[in-house]
Amino acid sequence: MFRLNNSEEFFLYNPYAEDLILMGILSNKDIANFIFSEIDEKLFYLKPNKIIFQNMRNLYLEKKMITPIALIDLLDSQQILKNIGGKKIIHDLGRLHFPMSTIEANAYISILRDKYIKRSLLKLSLILNQLVYSSEEYNQYNFEELILEFTKTIQLKSISELVEIKNLFSPTLSYLRESRDSNDNNPHVKTGFDKIDFYLHSLEKGSLIIIAGRPSIGKTAFALSLIVNICQQKRKPCIIFFTLEMSKTQIISRLMSLDSNLTNMQLIDLKLHDSSELQLKNLFPSISQAHIYIEDKDSITLEEISEIIQKAKQKHKEVDLVIIDYLQLLGKKQDNRAQEIGYITRTLKNNARQFDVPVIALSQLNRNVEQRANKKPLLADLRESGCLSQQSLIFLNSAQLKLQNIENCINYPYLLLETLYLPKQIIKQTLLKQGYQPGNKHLYHIILKNNYNLRLTANHKILTLYGWKRIDSLNLYDHIAIFCKKIQTTQFIPILVICYSNKETIFDLQVPPFKNFIANNIIIHNSIEQDADIVLFLYREDYYSGLTPCNNSAEIIIAKNRNGMTGNILLQFVPEIAKFT
Template identity: 30%
Template sequence: MKEIKEARTEPHAIDIEMAVLGSMMSSQQALYKGLEMLTPEVFYQPNHRIIFEVIRDIAEGAAGIKRIPDLLTVKDELERRGKLEEAGGAAYLATLLEEVINPEYIEEHAKIIIEKFLYRKTIEICNKVMKECYDEKKEAEEILDEADAMLFGIRAYKLKGGFIHLKDLLRPFFEELTHIMEGRGVELPSGFHELDLLTTGFHKGDFIVIASRPAMGKTSFALNIMKNLAADFGKPVGFFSIEMPKDQIVQRLLCMESNIEMQKLRKGEITPQEFLKLSEAAERLKSAPIYIDDTPKISLQELRAKTRRACKEYNLSAVFIDFLQVIEAPKMETRQQQIAYISASLKSLAMELNIPVIALAQLSREVEKRADKRPQLADLRESGAIEQDADMVIFLFREDFYEPYTSEEGVAEIIVGKNRNGPVGTVRLGFIKEYMKFVNLSSLERGETEFL
């Protein structure tokens, strides 16, 4: 295919850059908003970058004395640095004051400058990727990983929220409080009463980690919560199963919903009555808004893209990932750096989409070396960044995993080891291993038929 080249000018808005710089030299309101939102590199013209640097340095005292950066002080500082001509000269500085805008509009103008900058950076990245693709010196997957890392990097320039008046925050708070007081519960409950009392459920924008040693039941616990959210509360949820195929996910969901043993289901050794129970469970699950992706070795780039698309198509309330350490990340010097990158990306994704992102994680073998094998935050495998980025860390511990004849058989401790917005503590749940099912312990002890 013949390549068609067209000379095109990169996106820019010189007149708006001039207006912003002029306003920053004539209004303190415009000055502080401009310094809050902009950096030198977002400007298209090199001389505008120089002028902005000087305005910033004068305002912050980096030029030797903290002053208001008006036309005269900016001109003097440019002369002192020997950059007045490079910045366009004294006459050009004076023309900037002719473009002054109302300080109330400075934020919108700054947004346009940043938008044009993001267009240019994206074009730069795309051109670099195109060149590497034509060169064919790297594997395609490596090029994609590098592109993903570069694109993620420019998200740092994505517009951030500024100050919001307290009155605008009070209304949603009281709406949520009224919601709870009226008995409708938290917005995104786990379905386990005591856990929800401790955590007040899952919250929008939170990055939540569910961690344990292998075979402790963290996948089953996540599936129980997912099923509760979707089937009992009608909340659409997504589930990334990176190591377990979707047919096994379906088996587990059917077992916990029908109370039929997993082994019997796998062997096909079920009675007509049990088959009827399975059919009834399937009917209930059919209407549950559950969406499953079992792409093996999924890259972080693909996971983020699929989550964004699913949120748009299905209006997801939460996303589960099983599990964090098997997500493919761009190549870095150490595994710890990769895990830190994944962790930060998932937290960023939760905030961007305003949904809880719930990721499962493996714990290190250090747990097994202690007499008390209850997990601790230090046990999070390969990176302390997970602990830092997570808003909530939930550990699973079952004493009967280590002591088969314990009096605590069938009991799971759900340990909230970190809760950025609330208390930590431990909740005890029943775990019916044959059904891969967690239940409220009080209900199990009462012998309710729902759980038998």
């Protein structure tokens, strides 16, 4: 152990801060609770300290006292006591008892976090250096992974201290007052549809909005109607439209029709190619005064999207709206498409926050909606749900039977499924709403050190010591939650192996009102959390009935709204110019 002086500067690690954290855990149970909730062993640089912290946390998880004797006994039982320098190291850490406050502990944690960030940046810089001097590695390297790692590192830097709610009253009230009173600097963008603005409180800057529907139902027409509405309400707005399906010319012609209320044929008959600039401004008064950028590159990357938004913001100081048509055309169409779509939506959400702009992503619905009698879309139709192997074991309260194959549940829609009510660590029962076969998918095998195991898709969430994590975000340092029915408690077990399993027929469950259930004694999440702040669905009855529409109405279903109400709104559709009103 290092002596407690700070006479020597350490660039990539600080042994004194590491020692003080370990001493704090031994000295104060309350401080130990705080420290274990804030950090894990990856922040420690010195291997002995990393091992000591891991074993302290194991004692903590087993609800045992963390004392020098208990720690020495645990390390000795694993035959790793010599690896950390022997008993003397532990005795030295426990010799000094001092009253460490939460503020002091947080300061030491900040030092460890900063050092870890520097080590991560150094690692990334070495990778970059290697790529520069190796053409072969440069051509084969997945730069999106590098960007993701860099983003994770930067996000660590942005972690702030906890702020008491009483200190947020004044800024929150100021924000609400500015939202109501300010016109030019309003943090919301009005859609021009009064009822939608009432429900959503307009489009909040920094938010991600998904507008979804089946093909040809009018998603692009709705998005273009939004653009014209915004141009009519605000002087010189800056709007960026990324179209991966239609050409720039097609988008411009539709915007001209919407602004002039003339069909394409009427515009052609006017012979506008010889018109003066003033005549064109009079004919298209809203879009001609706006800063509208249309990018129709069909293979655009997320990095290019970020660069274009950044350039527009630098030029105009503010971007009012970004629209992407459509979500499923982004990316590299990798085999694990659910994982890739998740990465895309998280990146778009980060763009919305970084550039302080509402980002609208148009999205296709999956075909689940076609299989139901009621064709109105649901949130489940939007996402790729996490799914389980058909051999997974779930618990059903039907004559105390345990069905080892989820397929057996499909023909019994009224069985009660056991779920875990986490706050009180008790089993509750809920109706098994739906069990179905989405098809064949790639599965990953997770095996715990107590030999519990489960095979499931990469996008499924699983409960860990640090909260819910997707399977593709787990690492070997994570501890997974299992539920022991005999003693009615949750335990966290280290991971032994995470590996690819195979591709096979899988099953999905929808479990209201709880978000979790137990499979193979492991606590898992029933659905993928969406990155979107708002989800709107477009629905037209005539689309599914095949009948000629009698009133040209379309239903906007507000299925998700983080900061407001959900509900249904009717809009009129003008098919001649593809306009929503």
